[in-house]
Amino acid sequence: MSAQKSYNLQDSGVLRFPEGFVWGAATAAYQIEGAARDDGRGPSIWDTFSRTPGKVHAGHTGDVACDHYHRYPEDVRIMGDLGLHAYRFSISWPRIQPDGAGPANPRGLDFYDRLVDELQGGGITPIVTLYHWDLPQTLEDRGGWTNRETAERFAEYAAIMYSRLGDRVETWTTLNEPWCSAFLGYASGIHAPGRTEPEVSFAAAHHLLLGHGLAVQALRAAGASQIGITLNLAPVLSDDAEAASIVDGLQNRIFLDPVLRGEYPADVVERAGRFTDWSFVKDGDLEIISQPIDLLGVNYYNPQTVTGRAGEPANPVYPGSEGVAFPGADAPKTAMGWPVQPFGLTDLLVRLSHDYPGTPLIITENGAAFDDVVEDGQVHDVGRLSYLDGHLRAAHAAIEAGVDLRGYLVWSLLDNFEWAEGYRKRFGVVHVDYNTQRRTPKDSALWYREVVRRNGL
Numbered sequence: 142m143s144a145q146k147s148y149n150l151q152d153s154g155v156l157r158f159p160e161g162f163v164w165g166a167a168t169a170a171y172q173i174e175g176a177a178r179d180d181g182r183g184p185s186i187w188d189t190f191s192r193t194p195g196k197v198h199a200g201h202t203g204d205v206a207c208d209h210y211h212r213y214p215e216d217v218r219i220m221g222d223l224g225l226h227a228y229r230f231s232i233s234w235p236r237i238q239p240d241g242a243g244p245a246n247p248r249g250l251d252f253y254d255r256l257v258d259e260l261q262g263g264g265i266t267p268i269v270t271l272y273h274w275d276l277p278q279t280l281e282d283r284g285g286w287t288n289r290e291t292a293e294r295f296a297e298y299a300a301i302m303y304s305r306l307g308d309r310v311e312t313w314t315t316l317n318e319p320w321c322s323a324f325l326g327y328a329s330g331i332h333a334p335g336r337t338e339p340e341v342s343f344a345a346a347h348h349l350l351l352g353h354g355l356a357v358q359a360l361r362a363a364g365a366s367q368i369g370i371t372l373n374l375a376p377v378l379s380d381d382a383e384a385a386s387i388v389d390g391l392q393n394r395i396f397l398d399p400v401l402r403g404e405y406p407a408d409v410v411e412r413a414g415r416f417t418d419w420s421f422v423k424d425g426d427l428e429i430i431s432q433p434i435d436l437l438g439v440n441y442y443n444p445q446t447v448t449g450r451a452g453e454p455a456n457p458v459y460p461g462s463e464g465v466a467f468p469g470a471d472a473p474k475t476a477m478g479w480p481v482q483p484f485g486l487t488d489l490l491v492r493l494s495h496d497y498p499g500t501p502l503i504i505t506e507n508g509a510a511f512d513d514v515v516e517d518g519q520v521h522d523v524g525r526l527s528y529l530d531g532h533l534r535a536a537h538a539a540i541e542a543g544v545d546l547r548g549y550l551v552w553s554l555l556d557n558f559e560w561a562e563g564y565r566k567r568f569g570v571v572h573v574d575y576n577t578q579r580r581t582p583k584d585s586a587l588w589y590r591e592v593v594r595r596n597g598l
């Protein structure tokens with residue numbers, strides 16, 4: 142037997158990311174914190190929605206989740222063990238303002254103060270999301286995002302958070318995925334607040350963007366230097382250019398254009414004309430919405446595959462998409478039934494750098510749900526590891542093509558409350574046993590630790 146030649150691949154690193162590339166992980170308050178009524182937290186629309194029979198798998202709620210509110214020191218230690226540079230988390234608005242307005246709840250502020258200090262102590266950069274879907278219920282009682290005043294309340298909340306954390310938090314993103322808030326929450330109703338009124342969903346989208354713009358103004362005035370927004374974006378694959386353009390408009394351009402170009406796409410305005418007269422857009426709104434930002438957060442999971450089909454009814458999450466069918470993709474699927482198509486990430490990032498040049502990009506979410514099994518204290522999640530590997534290669538290809546990509550934050554650090562799917566879908570690189578709250582880094586976490594260490598694959 143000839144001596145086995147050993148290759149120390151760790152140092153030959155085939156794919157290197159740029160010096161200073163930011164590696165991290167992401168979570169969201171309602172999905173991990175638990176402590177839903179602790180220390181003065183008020184109800185959010187997800188507390189209400191998850192308690193509404195039939196809305197969330199098996200009636201799961203975020204009451205306990207990963208109990209991160211109490212276990213954050215352990216979770217920060219895990220982030221350190223993985224060598225993460227940054228941690229993206231969201232702030233629970235109803236912890237800070239239980240009624241969505243007025244003076245801040247000091248115990249709510251204290252939690253995020255402690256969390257940021259713990260992160261700093263671990264040398265981990267905090268990346269704050271101000272809104273990740275947990276709107277204070279009292280604001281929803283007044284119309285929620287269909288009410289323009291909610292945008293003003295959001296800017297006040299942003300100012301409160303900056304005044305408390307601005308000395309230690311440099312990177313702020315206003316909204317996570319306004320598309321989901323507007324079209325899953327107010328059009329299709331599959332997310333909180335569960336309204337099925339497509340005619341008001343465009344107003345909700347506009348007021349979310351107005352809230353973004355007013356919050357950017359407030360943050361900038363207070364001295365914030367790195368401000369962004371996170372959008373869930375998807376390239377649209379189709380054999381029919383018209384069908385592709387319709388979905389690209391309703392998913393991507395309806396947010397990219399107002400934020401980065403100061404205008405709504407004309408084709409979307411026209412198609413949505415059957416639902417709304419757009420009179421909710423007031424003079425000056427688009428100037429506020431297109432306030433310059435320093436960073437665009439991109440959440441990518443998979444492309445959308447569509448085709449033209451006469452007579453096809455509109456997809457409820459895309460009001461105005463009559464005549465477009467969603468046949469699904471001929472590709473491996475994750476446990477969510479989402480196709481694994483890493484090339485879509487390269488296509489998306491290159492498109493963004495061409496169509497919306499000048500704004501640095503950061504992947505604020507990318508990851509996959511697979512059904513995990515714990516055996517001998519380990520989780521051999523080869524499907525997730527392979528998904529992540531493929532998408533990091535796709536991100537690297539975009540960088541090679543000239544895209545200004547600053548970082549990658551895996552979704553998610555922990556298994557957590559997966560919205561309407563409850564706890565049955567696991568996206569974490571760290572397994573959570575919800576009976577014991579035991580955390581177990583999966584093989585994907587151990588692999589990711591090496592990627593971070595090597596700054597490459």
Ligand SMILES: OC[C@@H]1[C@@H](O)[C@H](O)[C@@H](O)c2[nH]c(CCc3ccccc3)c[n+]21
Nearest residue numbers: 169317318321373440442506552559568
């Ligand atoms: O579904 C996985 C993650 C969520 O856990 C995050 O909170 C959320 O930011 C997020 N966005 C997306 C893509 C848009 C989407 C969300 C939920 C359901 C269907 C599509 C996937 N994810």
